Amino acid sequence: MAVVVPRNTPIPTNKQRVFTTCADNQTSVEFPIYEGERPMTKDNNLLGNFDLTGIIPAPRGTPELEVTFDIDANGILKVTSVDKASGRKANITISNATGHLSAADIERMVNDAEKFKEEDKGREDAIQAKNSLEASVHTIEDTLSDIKIEARLKRKEREELQNALAEAMECLEANGVNGDKSAYATAQRKLELAYKRAFNQNTNRRR
Numbered sequence: 001m002a003v004v005v006p007r008n009t010p011i012p013t014n015k016q017r018v019f020t021t022c023a024d025n026q027t028s029v030e031f032p033i034y035e036g037e038r039p040m041t042k043d044n045n046l047l048g049n050f051d052l053t054g055i056i057p058a059p060r061g062t063p064e065l066e067v068t069f070d071i072d073a074n075g076i077l078k079v080t081s082v083d084k085a086s087g088r089k090a091n092i093t094i095s096n097a098t099g100h101l102s103a104a105d106i107e108r109m110v111n112d113a114e115k116f117k118e119e120d121k122g123r124e125d126a127i128q129a130k131n132s133l134e135a136s137v138h139t140i141e142d143t144l145s146d147i148k149i150e151a152r153l154k155r156k157e158r159e160e161l162q163n164a165l166a167e168a169m170e171c172l173e174a175n176g177v178n179g180d181k182s183a184y185a186t187a188q189r190k191l192e193l194a195y196k197r198a199f200n201q202n203t204n205r206r207r
Contacts, residue, residue: 016069068081129188
């Protein structure tokens with residue numbers, strides 16, 4: 001969960017954050033709105049969700065989807081998302097009566113956040129490592145899909161890089177969302193080393 005409006009923020013308030021897509025040529029994004037203290041959405045309270053459609057197709061991570069959280073003096077929350085490229089908008093309004101946590105629930109959640117702080121940090125670190133490995137895999141796959149760049153590599157260098165890429169993908173598949181940070185980090189180090197070795201050696205050879 002990405003925190004946009006921290007707990008105890010004075011109201012009225014207006015907060016913005018830019019998000020993006022996670023797949024190539026993605027034309028819609030779902031925005032679930034949560035309240036809570038934990039980093040994983042499953043441990044928080046879902047208030048509602050909406051979809052932003054009509055996003056201009058582009059490589060993942062390229063679109064800029066600006067999300068605005070506007071809370072008025074009465075505690076009514078309006079969340080609006082805008083695709084900066086197309087100008088397409090979507091929003092949701094959440095009132096005080098819409099499934100908010102009670103004072104007791106909030107206290108329990110705050111206590112749980114402290115109780116599971118170390119466990120949550122470990123899971124958050126693992127997810128960040130997983131996302132980093134996925135980004136590296138995606139970047140190298142894109143690089144190798146360029147025939148001109150791929151042709152610059154010698155057979156041994158290309159095979160070594162493709163093997164490291166396959167190992168990284170196997171690591172992602174085997175570990176899923178519950179993987180270990182060290183497994184992702186090890187796979188990423190191997191992949192980046194193979195990439196540097198392939199292209200640095202090739203560059204040096206041309207000189």
